[in-house]
Amino acid sequence: MSDPDPELASADARPTRPMSGRKLVLGGTRGLMPGGDPLEEACRRLRIAVIAALVGLGLALLALPFVQPNVGGVRDGLGRPFWMIPLGVLPSVLMLVLAGRRSIPAARRLDFGLAYLVVVSLMTALFTHWLPYDDQLDIVRGPSGVALAVLGFATIVPVRPRRLAVGAFAAAMTDPLALIASFSVGNPVPRPAFWLWLFLPTFGAAGIAVLASGTLYKLSEQLDAARQMGSYTLERLLGSGGMGEVWKAAHRTLARPAAIKLIRADRLGDQPEEAERVRRRFQREAQATAMLQSPHTIEVYDFGVADDGSFYYVMELLDGMDLGGLVEACGPLPPSRVVHLVRQTCHSLAEAHAQGLVHRDIKPANLYLCRRGQEVDFIKVLDFGIVKLSSDVDQTQLTAEDSISGTPAFFPPEMAQGEPVDGRADIYSLGCVAYYLLTGKLVFQKPNPMAMLLAHVQQEPAPPSQLVSVPPELDAIVLACLAKDPDERPQSCEVLRDQLDATGLGAAWTQEEAQRWWAERDQATASIEEDDPRLAETMPLP
Numbered sequence: 001m002s003d004p005d006p007e008l009a010s011a012d013a014r015p016t017r018p019m020s021g022r023k024l025v026l027g028g029t030r031g032l033m034p035g036g037d038p039l040e041e042a043c044r045r046l047r048i049a050v051i052a053a054l055v056g057l058g059l060a061l062l063a064l065p066f067v068q069p070n071v072g073g074v075r076d077g078l079g080r081p082f083w084m085i086p087l088g089v090l091p092s093v094l095m096l097v098l099a100g101r102r103s104i105p106a107a108r109r110l111d112f113g114l115a116y117l118v119v120v121s122l123m124t125a126l127f128t129h130w131l132p133y134d135d136q137l138d139i140v141r142g143p144s145g146v147a148l149a150v151l152g153f154a155t156i157v158p159v160r161p162r163r164l165a166v167g168a169f170a171a172a173m174t175d176p177l178a179l180i181a182s183f184s185v186g187n188p189v190p191r192p193a194f195w196l197w198l199f200l201p202t203f204g205a206a207g208i209a210v211l212a213s214g215t216l217y218k219l220s221e222q223l224d225a226a227r228q229m230g231s232y233t234l235e236r237l238l239g240s241g242g243m244g245e246v247w248k249a250a251h252r253t254l255a256r257p258a259a260i261k262l263i264r265a266d267r268l269g270d271q272p273e274e275a276e277r278v279r280r281r282f283q284r285e286a287q288a289t290a291m292l293q294s295p296h297t298i299e300v301y302d303f304g305v306a307d308d309g310s311f312y313y314v315m316e317l318l319d320g321m322d323l324g325g326l327v328e329a330c331g332p333l334p335p336s337r338v339v340h341l342v343r344q345t346c347h348s349l350a351e352a353h354a355q356g357l358v359h360r361d362i363k364p365a366n367l368y369l370c371r372r373g374q375e376v377d378f379i380k381v382l383d384f385g386i387v388k389l390s391s392d393v394d395q396t397q398l399t400a401e402d403s404i405s406g407t408p409a410f411f412p413p414e415m416a417q418g419e420p421v422d423g424r425a426d427i428y429s430l431g432c433v434a435y436y437l438l439t440g441k442l443v444f445q446k447p448n449p450m451a452m453l454l455a456h457v458q459q460e461p462a463p464p465s466q467l468v469s470v471p472p473e474l475d476a477i478v479l480a481c482l483a484k485d486p487d488e489r490p491q492s493c494e495v496l497r498d499q500l501d502a503t504g505l506g507a508a509w510t511q512e513e514a515q516r517w518w519a520e521r522d523q524a525t526a527s528i529e530e531d532d533p534r535l536a537e538t539m540p541l542p
Helices: 037-067 075-081 082-099 106-129 146-157 161-184 192-226 272-291 323-332 335-354 423-439 450-458 472-481 492-502 511-531
Strands: 232-240 246-252 257-263 300-305 313-315 320-322 367-372 375-381
Touching: 037 082, 037 106, 037 146, 037 300, 037 313, 075 313, 082 106, 106 161, 146 161, 146 192, 232 335, 257 335, 272 300, 313 375, 320 323, 323 423, 335 367, 335 375, 335 423, 335 492, 335 511, 423 450, 423 472, 423 492
Parallel strands: none
Antiparallel strands: 232 246, 246 257, 257 313, 300 313, 320 367, 367 375
16 A cells, blocks of 8 residues: 555545544534435425425414405304314324334335325315305415425425326316315306316326426436445435545345445546546555455445446444544543554554555544444544545644645654655554544644644654653653654554553553443433434534
């Protein structure tokens, strides 16, 4: 991974909300695009339509005394058939419950939704046509609300055009049926020419609804096809950057969630050579990462090119937060926990270095703290040279572009000077990470990336112990990792891990203590979510 080509600086997802939070996946965010099964999404929209119908019914009942005056003193003195009110409300409540019942197949729930459209249309038509028409009221009352019901349903709920055609025209037929029903109770028959005024809008709306449904359904199918990446379906956008996106995804047959990173083909420009170079690099790095077997390295499931030319690779979905978010939420960490986390990172990097791979972008945002089975405080190393993240902290933590690859706040001096690098460059960056975890501060606080790079080359860092209480042996190890000369650093991650073990600090952070911390985090999440579910999505937790 020491390829001199520049990295894909914007290919990774920039998080759209704070990196600390309740249950973050790869530092991502809950996206705007609903995902998963299109039929389930249609059922969700059906519930929205039912709620809108209930609101509309309530408003119509409130307005009815003003728009339908008493005619001949019949039916409660207001001209309203009150016995029809529960006939309109009860089907809506029942449909609201049925639409959310996942035990019922989604296709069946949508069929119920079309039947519900017919029932609501019948109720609407009865309310409209139950009163007798005369020359003075004809123009005022006009067409019923069935046209609006049909158009509203077709707009909100994506249904196959043929099915909608059956439901829409059955709903439109309720208009003349309701008028005929009004004749049965003795209402006079309006002029035949007036029937066109009453029913043409309803049947016209049904036709428009079917045509619009065909267009919307085709777009929905195209959108669903665009979400297919090999055997995976994109469900929810977690984050996006200049060229790339990160999605939560699900395998079509296996019950295994995943995260997918992809680079959209339409964002690569019109240069075929550049697109091919990016594709080769993306594939090479994905394959290299997939070769790594350390449990502390992000697991890669698949790589491929979608039908539209987008590149993607599939990796495990993580529950937790990155170390940058951890420090933002909790402040400096205890030395014992820092040793525990750095040791795990060494395990991943040692295997990579043994295979000649150099990460080159070790930083808190690329070290993910998560749960793994019954284990907690488990580190996963992300993005082995494939992409680079941009941090939300400040400009000095932005990924360097153009001729250098990495993050200035955690940049090895030899890389800043354009010299060849090996695994000891990652050790320097890991020393910067340890410094940040211990102190909550960067090794060098500078106003811009260039000043930061110069500081890594020219300035000696202040010992962590000058900022916080750090055991002398750990203080010395961190400073050794930050040596300007690679020969003066620990010469391998195995050596660094042995040095950390010799301090005895790692054993002080036990699984029991880690589980207690995670339990408190979950409790805080539940408390915030109970007060306001929206806050739980954004507030940092201890």
